[in-house]
Amino acid sequence: MGDPTDPPDPEGRPGGIREPDPTLGKPAKPLTPEPFVQQPREPRPPRSGPSHAAPSHAAPSHSVTSHSTSRTSDQRSPEPRASEPRQPRIRRQRVVLAEPSRSSTSLRARVELEQQTSWGELLIKDLVKVQLRTAVLLGLLVLVVLCALPAVFYAVPAAVELRLAGIPLPWLLLAVAPFPLMFGVGLWYNRLAERRERDFVNMIEN
Amino acid sequence: MQVNPWALVSVALVVVVTFYLGHRTSRFARSTHDFLVARRTVRSRRNAAAIAGEYISAASFLGIAGLVLKEGADALWFPIGFTGGFLALMLFVAGPLRRSGAYTLPDFMEARLSSPALRTASTWFVVFIGVLYLLPQLQGAGLSLTMIMPTPAWVGSILVTVVIAYNVMGGGMRAITLLQAFQYWFKLFAIAAPTFVLCAVFVTGGAGAPGSAGSLGEPAPPEFTARTTVTVDTDVTLGVDTATRVRVDDGSGGAGWTTWRSGAEHAVDAGSTLTFPEGAAVPTVDRATAANLDWLLPSTDLTGLLSTYSLLLALLLGTMGLPHVLSRFYTNPDGKAARRTTVQVLLLLGLFYLFPVILGMLSRMFVPELLITGETDAAVIALPTAMLTGVAGQMLAALLAAGAFAAFLSTASGLVSSMSGVIATDLLAGKVRDYRVASVGVAGIAVLLAVTLPIDDLALSVGMSFALGASTFAPLLVLGVWWRRLTWLGALVGMCTGGGLVLLAVVLNAVSAHTGGWAPWLVERPALVTVPVAFGLTVLVSIATASRVPEDVGAVMLRLHAPDPLGFMRDRAVQRFGRAEEHTRTSQGRHRK
Numbered sequence: 001m002g003d004p005t006d007p008p009d010p011e012g013r014p015g016g017i018r019e020p021d022p023t024l025g026k027p028a029k030p031l032t033p034e035p036f037v038q039q040p041r042e043p044r045p046p047r048s049g050p051s052h053a054a055p056s057h058a059a060p061s062h063s064v065t066s067h068s069t070s071r072t073s074d075q076r077s078p079e080p081r082a083s084e085p086r087q088p089r090i091r092r093q094r095v096v097l098a099e100p101s102r103s104s105t106s107l108r109a110r111v112e113l114e115q116q117t118s119w120g121e122l123l124i125k126d127l128v129k130v131q132l133r134t135a136v137l138l139g140l141l142v143l144v145v146l147c148a149l150p151a152v153f154y155a156v157p158a159a160v161e162l163r164l165a166g167i168p169l170p171w172l173l174l175a176v177a178p179f180p181l182m183f184g185v186g187l188w189y190n191r192l193a194e195r196r197e198r199d200f201v202n203m204i205e206n
Numbered sequence: 207m208q209v210n211p212w213a214l215v216s217v218a219l220v221v222v223v224t225f226y227l228g229h230r231t232s233r234f235a236r237s238t239h240d241f242l243v244a245r246r247t248v249r250s251r252r253n254a255a256a257i258a259g260e261y262i263s264a265a266s267f268l269g270i271a272g273l274v275l276k277e278g279a280d281a282l283w284f285p286i287g288f289t290g291g292f293l294a295l296m297l298f299v300a301g302p303l304r305r306s307g308a309y310t311l312p313d314f315m316e317a318r319l320s321s322p323a324l325r326t327a328s329t330w331f332v333v334f335i336g337v338l339y340l341l342p343q344l345q346g347a348g349l350s351l352t353m354i355m356p357t358p359a360w361v362g363s364i365l366v367t368v369v370i371a372y373n374v375m376g377g378g379m380r381a382i383t384l385l386q387a388f389q390y391w392f393k394l395f396a397i398a399a400p401t402f403v404l405c406a407v408f409v410t411g412g413a414g415a416p417g418s419a420g421s422l423g424e425p426a427p428p429e430f431t432a433r434t435t436v437t438v439d440t441d442v443t444l445g446v447d448t449a450t451r452v453r454v455d456d457g458s459g460g461a462g463w464t465t466w467r468s469g470a471e472h473a474v475d476a477g478s479t480l481t482f483p484e485g486a487a488v489p490t491v492d493r494a495t496a497a498n499l500d501w502l503l504p505s506t507d508l509t510g511l512l513s514t515y516s517l518l519l520a521l522l523l524g525t526m527g528l529p530h531v532l533s534r535f536y537t538n539p540d541g542k543a544a545r546r547t548t549v550q551v552l553l554l555l556g557l558f559y560l561f562p563v564i565l566g567m568l569s570r571m572f573v574p575e576l577l578i579t580g581e582t583d584a585a586v587i588a589l590p591t592a593m594l595t596g597v598a599g600q601m602l603a604a605l606l607a608a609g610a611f612a613a614f615l616s617t618a619s620g621l622v623s624s625m626s627g628v629i630a631t632d633l634l635a636g637k638v639r640d641y642r643v644a645s646v647g648v649a650g651i652a653v654l655l656a657v658t659l660p661i662d663d664l665a666l667s668v669g670m671s672f673a674l675g676a677s678t679f680a681p682l683l684v685l686g687v688w689w690r691r692l693t694w695l696g697a698l699v700g701m702c703t704g705g706g707l708v709l710l711a712v713v714l715n716a717v718s719a720h721t722g723g724w725a726p727w728l729v730e731r732p733a734l735v736t737v738p739v740a741f742g743l744t745v746l747v748s749i750a751t752a753s754r755v756p757e758d759v760g761a762v763m764l765r766l767h768a769p770d771p772l773g774f775m776r777d778r779a780v781q782r783f784g785r786a787e788e789h790t791r792t793s794q795g796r797h798r799k
C-alpha cells in the first residue's frame with residue numbers, strides 16, 4: 001500500500017476509499033418504511049343488529065401498524081368516521097407489496113452509481129484502483145519470490161548442493177514450499193478484497 | 207504384453223461410474239441455462255473440486271512424474287506454474303469475470319468491447335486452444351489403454367470420446383459438475399495411496415529395493431539393478447556416459463555382446479531387444495539428462511534460467527486463457543463465490559502435486575529403462591509392478607491406471623462442454639439442440655484428429671496450449687477487466703499477433719523435430735517473447751485508436767467491479783437463453799433494476 005508512486009491519500013480516504021458525498025446520507029425528507037395496509041375497497045354493508053351495539057373505539061386506518069392484525073375479538077372493529085354507518089368487524093390483512101429496501105438513501109446512492117454521475121464514477125474508479133493495487137502488489141510478491149529461485153541457482157551454483165535432512169534444498173524449495181506460499185497469498189487477497197467490498201457497500205448504504 | 211486384470215476392472219469401473227453419474231445428473235438439465243452454466247448455482251466447495259478435477263489432466267497425472275524422471279529438478283516448475291496460474295486468475299480476473307454475467311469467453315469480449323468482429327475471432331481461438339488441449343488427452347487415453355490391455359491405441363481414444371460425448375450431450379455443464387468434483391477426490395486417492403505404499407516399501411527396503419535415497423546424488427547415470435531386457439518399439443539413438451556392455455538382438459539372428467563406448471551414439475532399430483547385465487549404466491535417448499547429478503540439481507546456466515522464466519510466464523498467464531477453466535467460473539453464483547472458489551482450488555492443487563513428484567523420483571530409481579524407450583509418461587503406471595511383485599503391485603498399478611483414466615475423462619469432458627457452449631452460442635442459434643449438435647461435432651472432429659495425427663510428446667503440446675492461452679486471452683482479460691481505455695481494435699491486434707507468433711513456434715518446432723532439432727529453446731517455450739508482445743501491442747493500438755473506446759465503458763466497469771450486494775450484476779442474454787420463469791426469478795431480488 002505504501003507505494004510512493006500512488007497518489008497521496010487525503011485524510012478523507014482511509015484505505016483509498018473516498019468518503020461519501022456529504023449530501024448522500026441526508027435525504028430530503030425522512031421517510032420511515034411503512035407497511036402497506038390493504039383497505040377493503042368494497043362498500044361495507046351496514047349492520048343494524050342490536051347485537052353489535054357495543055361501543056367500539058376508533059382507530060384511523062392511516063396509522064395502522066402491525067399490531068392491528070393481532071387484535072382479538074374483544075376489540076371491536078373501529079368505526080372510521082362518525083358519519084359513516086357502522087361496519088362489521090373485518091380482519092385486516094397486511095399485504096407487503098415489495099421487499100422493503102434497506103433504506104431510501106441506499107437507493108439514492110445506487111441511482112447515483114448507475115446514472116454514472118461524476119461522483120458515482122469517482123467512487124467506482126477508486127474502488128477499482130484499490131483492488132488493482134492490492135492484486136498487483138500481492139502478485140508481485142509471489143512473482144519475485146518464485147523468480148528469485150532460478151536466479152539464485154544461476155548466480156550461486158553452490159546453493160543447489162545444500163541439503164536439509166538429506167534432501168537437496170532445491171527440491172524442498174521447488175516441490176513443497178511454493179504451494180503454501182501461493183495458498184497463503186490467495187487467502188490474504190481474498191480477505192482484503194472482501195473487506196474492501198464490505199466497506200464500499202457500507203459506505204453506499206448509509 | 208501382460209494383461210493386468212485388476213487394471214481392466216478398475217478402468218471399467220471408472221468408466222461405468224462416470225457414465226452413471228452423468229446419466230443421473232442429466233435428468234435435471236433442461237434449459238440452455240443448465241447446459242451452459244449449470245444454472246449458476248454451484249457452491250464454491252463443489253465448484254473448487256470440479257475445477258481442480260477438470261484441471262488435473264493427463265499432463266499432471268502422468269506427465270509430471272515422467273518429466274521428473276527425465277529432467278529432474280527443472281521439471282518441478284510445471285506444478286508450480288500449474289498452481290500459480292490460479293493465483294493469477296484469482297488476483298486479476300475471477301470476481302470481475304463472473305460479475306460480467308457472460309456465458310462464454312467471446313460473450314465477455316462482446317460485453318466489454320461490443321465488437322462482433324472480436325467476438326468471432328475469439329470464438330475461433332477458443333476452439334483452436336480447446337482442440338489443441340483435447341488432442342493429447344484423447345491420445346493419452348489410447349496410450350494408457352494399450353499399457354493395460356492388448357488393443358490398438360484408437361480404442362481408448364474412442365471409448366473416452368463416446369463416454370464424454372454422451373454425458374455432455376445429456377446434461378452439459380449440469381451433468382459434468384458433480385462428475386468432475388467426484389473425479390478430483392478419486393484422482394487424489396488414486397495417486398496418494400500408491401505413493402504412501404511405495405514410499406513405505408522404499409524406506410523399509412522391501413522387495414528388491416536397491417540402495418538408499420543418497421544413491422541419486424551420485425554423479426553417475428542410474429544403473430540396472432538386475433539383468434534387464436528391454437524391447438525397443440521405435441527407432442532410437444542411445445547414448446551412454448560410461449562404457450557399457452550390452453547384448454543387441456535385432457531379430458536377424460546376429461545377437462552378440464558388445465561394448466558401447468561413452469560419448470558415441472548408437473542407433474537401435476525398432477523391434478530390437480537389448481539385454482543389459484546387472485550394474486550396467488542405463489543409456490538414455492538424446493536430450494534426456496543422463497547423469498544423476500545433472501538430474502538432481504536445477505540447471506545453473508543462462509539458457510536454463512531464461513527457459514524456466516518463459517515456462518513460468520506461460521503457465522502463470524496461460525491458465526486464465528484456457529476455455530474450460532474459465533467456463534467453470536461462470537457457474538458460480540456471484541463474484542465473491544468465484545474468488546472463494548479459487549482459494550480452495552489453490553489448496554486442492556497444492557495437495558495433489560506433492561504426489562506425482564515423489565512418484566517421479568522413485569521411478570528414476572526403479573524404472574530407468576523407460577529412459578531408453580522414451581516413454582516416460584508410462585512411469586507412473588509401470589512403477590508399482592517394478593517395485594512390488596505379485597498382486598499388490600498389480601493392484602496399485604490398477605489404481606493408478608484408473609486415476610489416469612479419470613483424468614482423461616474429466617479434462618476432456620470440460621473441454622468438450624466449454625467448446626460446445628462457445629460454438630452453440632456464437633456460431634449456432636444457442637438452443638439446447640444446437641448445444642448437443644456442437645458437442646457431437648467437437649467430439650467427432652477431435653477423435654478423428656487424435657486417431658490420425660501422430661502422437662507427439664504430450665507435455666509439449668499441453669505446454670503450447672498454455673503459451674497460446676497466455677498470448678491471446680490473458681492480455682484481453684487482464685486489460686479488459688482493469689483498463690478503461692482498451693479498444694476492440696487493440697484487443698484484436700494483440701490477440702492475433704500473440705496467437706500467430708505461438709502458432710509459428712508450433713510449426714517451427716514440428717519442422718525442427720523432423721530435421722535434427724536445431725530450434726533454440728525460445729521456439730520450444732515462446733512465451734517470454736510472445737506474451738510481452740501481445741500485451742504491448744494491445745496497449746499501443748488501443749492508445750492509437752482512443753476514439754473507439756466504447757461509450758458504455760463506465761457502465762461495464764461498474765458491473766464488473768461493484769460488490770455483489772449492490773446488485774449491479776446482470777446475467778447476459780437471460781432473455782435469449784433463460785426460460786420465462788428463470789427470467790422472472792432473476793429479475794427479482796438481487797437483480798433489481
